[in-house]
Amino acid sequence: MFDFTSISFCNSTNARTGIFTTPHGLVKTPKFMPVGTLATVKGLSSTQLESTDATMILSNTFHLHLQPGERIIKESGGIHKFMNWHKPVLTDSGGYQVFSLGKLNKISDEGVSFKNPRDGSYLFLSPEKIMEIQMDIGADVSMAFDHCPPHTSTENDIEDSIKRTNLWLERCVKTHIRKDQALFGIVQGGKYPRLRELSAKFVSSFDLPGIAVGGVSVGESIDEIHNVISLVPKFLPSNKPRYLMGIGTLKEISIAVAQGFDLFDCVLPTRLGRHGTALFNNERWNLSNARFRDDFRPIDQSCTCETCKNYSRAYLHHLIRNNELLGLTLISLHNISHVIRFTNAISKAIQDNCFTIDFAPWETSSIAHHTW
Numbered sequence: 001m002f003d004f005t006s007i008s009f010c011n012s013t014n015a016r017t018g019i020f021t022t023p024h025g026l027v028k029t030p031k032f033m034p035v036g037t038l039a040t041v042k043g044l045s046s047t048q049l050e051s052t053d054a055t056m057i058l059s060n061t062f063h064l065h066l067q068p069g070e071r072i073i074k075e076s077g078g079i080h081k082f083m084n085w086h087k088p089v090l091t092d093s094g095g096y097q098v099f100s101l102g103k104l105n106k107i108s109d110e111g112v113s114f115k116n117p118r119d120g121s122y123l124f125l126s127p128e129k130i131m132e133i134q135m136d137i138g139a140d141v142s143m144a145f146d147h148c149p150p151h152t153s154t155e156n157d158i159e160d161s162i163k164r165t166n167l168w169l170e171r172c173v174k175t176h177i178r179k180d181q182a183l184f185g186i187v188q189g190g191k192y193p194r195l196r197e198l199s200a201k202f203v204s205s206f207d208l209p210g211i212a213v214g215g216v217s218v219g220e221s222i223d224e225i226h227n228v229i230s231l232v233p234k235f236l237p238s239n240k241p242r243y244l245m246g247i248g249t250l251k252e253i254s255i256a257v258a259q260g261f262d263l264f265d266c267v268l269p270t271r272l273g274r275h276g277t278a279l280f281n282n283e284r285w286n287l288s289n290a291r292f293r294d295d296f297r298p299i300d301q302s303c304t305c306e307t308c309k310n311y312s313r314a315y316l317h318h319l320i321r322n323n324e325l326l327g328l329t330l331i332s333l334h335n336i337s338h339v340i341r342f343t344n345a346i347s348k349a350i351q352d353n354c355f356t357i358d359f360a361p362w363e364t365s366s367i368a369h370h371t372w
């Protein structure tokens with residue numbers, strides 16, 4: 001039911017295009033996945049989301065467990081039916097959220113107990129429980145439960161967390177029995193090359209349908225992020241999709257593709273959209289700025305998204321200045337379209353042998369300009 005096939009390879013980097021097969025359709029990689037934490041990509045209907053050329057989207061086990069609870073989603077017929085998205089869905093395990101949002105009470109090999117940030121009640125999550133929740137939610141891809149210590153932790157503490165994450169992965173694999181759902185393992189190890197290698201080799205030793213690299217872009221320096229991106233793929237099997245979690249800036253996406261990563265996600269396009277900021281090439285524009293008041297061009301004349309086809313910068317400026325909901329929807333729609341367009345252009349460039357690590361196809365001097 002799950003398969004990853006490489007289609008073409010770049011002749012100068014480790015970039016590749018591929019097709020990941022899931023029960024709800026094919027994901028052509030490299031691909032950016034929009035984030036819909038609470039079973040909604042904020043501000044967009046599923047029809048609007050579809051118009052951005054999104055295929056796989058992300059949701060979050062931790063948040064859905066707290067609200068509305070997996071029982072409601074299961075009873076509704078699963079997450080695809082619940083949110084009316086009939087293409088692939090991936091649920092993140094919530095490991096990161098448990099450690100960053102929950103007021104922690106106790107972490108042990110057994111699991112994590114913490115205070116529910118919504119109502120202050122005590123909750124306990126174990127690898128088995130996280131698997132059961134994800135099987136109830138019913139996404140195409142579920143993620144293993146991982147221990148994510150802060151990036152400032154010592155090498156010893158991160159090594160302990162990897163041992164725990166490894167133990168938890170074994171238990172996730174044992175508990176996960178849903179055949180129409182893939183389980184991806186997660187490589188951790190912070191900024192330490194030795195620990196990243198250890199973790200990547202351990203996760204690769206399971207014959208899972210895909211592998212993710214987590215704990216990246218959690219506050220560490222950009223050089224440390226780049227080091228992890230270039231180190232880890234060496235230790236991962238080449239016949240499985242590689243998912244770099246939480247990365248969505250164009251520069252980092254092209255660096256990661258050049259190292260052999262295939263899938264990406266980030267809240268940035270929608271978070272910026274909700275603050276009235278539009279993506280243009282590799283720039284960010286604050287549309288509430290007075291310079292857009294009488295600018296009747298679309299955000300990006302070369303963009304074919306619904307926003308750019310139908311609305312002007314002046315109109316969006318007007319909506320943002322007046323806190324109109326439509327403004328946030330239209331800018332989020334453009335921003336998601338923009339990042340997906342970027343990963344689609346990378347695919348085309350790999351096929352045409354003109355992909356480069358500093359990929360900037362909007363520049364007329366770029367050898368990949370035709371892909372934009």
Ligand SMILES: [Zn+2]
Pocket residue numbers: 299300303304305306307308309333334335337338
């Ligand atoms: Zn657009």
